[in-house]
Amino acid sequence: MIRVGVDIAKSVFQVHGVDRHGKTQWQGKYSRQKWLDGLSRKVPAGAEIGMEACASSHHWARELQKRGYHVRLIAAQFVKPYVKSNKNDRVDAEAICEAMSRPNMRFVAPKTVAQQDIQAAHRIREELVGQRTAKANQIRGLVGEYGIIAPVGIQQLRQALPGWLEDAENGLTDSFRALLNGLAEDLRYLDDRIVESVRKNPVAKRLMTLCGVGPLTASALSGALGDGKAFRRGRDFAASLGLTPKQHSTGGRDRLLGISKRGDSYLRKQLVHGARAVLRHVDGKDDGLSHWLKGLASRKHFNVATVALANKTARIAWALAHGEEDYDEKLAAAGA
Known part of the structure; x- marks a missing residue:
């Protein structure tokens, strides 16, 4: 076998292997814990292993590369035209194997752990930005009940928060001041981590x-x-x-x-x-x-x-x- 298509999932992995003539030589279904060992027994090192570029694909790509295989990650939209008739895991694995054999196919490069760390930090930050906007609007509404008008913009709001916390005559209670102090620190830690990663x-x-x-x-x-x-x-x-x-x-x-x-x-x-x-x-x-x-x-x-x-x-x-x-x-x- 020179080429194997793998349909990866959370628990069940379907494989489809062909020889240099394109004839099917191996089809199998394995659990998450056993599929790598099963593939190593059947497929010689140096063969091409193809997967869709989806969740956990970069992890499995690195594991396969450690075992001496050439990994090809393909975007799902490029695999879809090769799916025959009804869709199931076995047909998907065959379609991946067929798609990776095309001479003009575009592949996705497997990411390193460091690249995934950086992207994870940005994905978390992007979600927190939405939460920050919601919390900022909540702060504006809450302090408005105390007769305080918040300035426009996140940065201006951040600058105004210390003044509100230190002003003993603005009508804010101690418990509400503690809440505002916690909200002001929400994104600072993650922003500092991203800046530190840039320095390194x-x-x-x-x-x-x-x-x-x-x-x-x-x-x-x-x-x-x-x-x-x-x-x-x-x-x-x-x-x-x-x-x-x-x-x-x-x-x-x-x-x-x-x-x-x-x-x-x-x-x-x-x-x-x-x-x-x-x-x-x-x-x-x-x-x-x-x-x-x-x-x-x-x-x-x-x-x-x-x-x-x-x-x-x-x-x-x-x-x-x-x-x-x-x-x-x-x-x-x-x-x-």
Whole structure:
């Protein structure tokens, strides 16, 4: 056997192995605890093992690589066209095995533990941001009952909280002051951890030199890129984030639509927000990239220029990670 498709799940794993002629040689169902040993007994080291890029796939990819196998992770939407008739685990494993044999198939690079740690921190933070907004609105409503009007914006609210806690004449009780003090500390710990990870990560430190990239965006970029070897070029990385136009062309007539919005929505949002901040403060700057931005903004809508800069930032980030180079402002302007 040279190729095995594995349909992974929480408890039951279905495998489908073929030889070099594409003939089925092995089909089996194993429990979570036994499937790796069963595969090692049946399949020689060096064979290709394919799985859908879903929950726990990166963990199993690392375990298979330790045993000497070549792992291919495939996005679920690329496997679906190869599913025959009714869907079940056995048919899914066969479809994965068939999809990974296609010469032009796109694969997902297995992530390292460090990359998953970074992405986990950002996912937790993204959820907490929503909770923070809800709590901030709750604080505004609660202090309003005491006759205190909260300022607009999270940062202004944070700055106002210590004053409310120290003011002994504003009518707040001791128990309510203790509650406010706890709410004020909700996100500080996680934000500090992400900033600390940037200081220790050489790739993230290089990425922070880009315009519109702060500690959070640099950390998220380093988690998605790794060493950059998963993408052949910067345009592929930008396309994976949904920063390139959708296409609906036929009959030799090209028709480009809005951006595809595929891939990591969190990282795309961070890049777009950073680009928007750069574009708002571009006046008065005299570097090459700023000249390009000014010219683009004069011809296109503000949002179009924003996404164009986010796209460029993603491509430059890939170049810095892939080539292990420092940011060169002249090269960025030359490619504008």
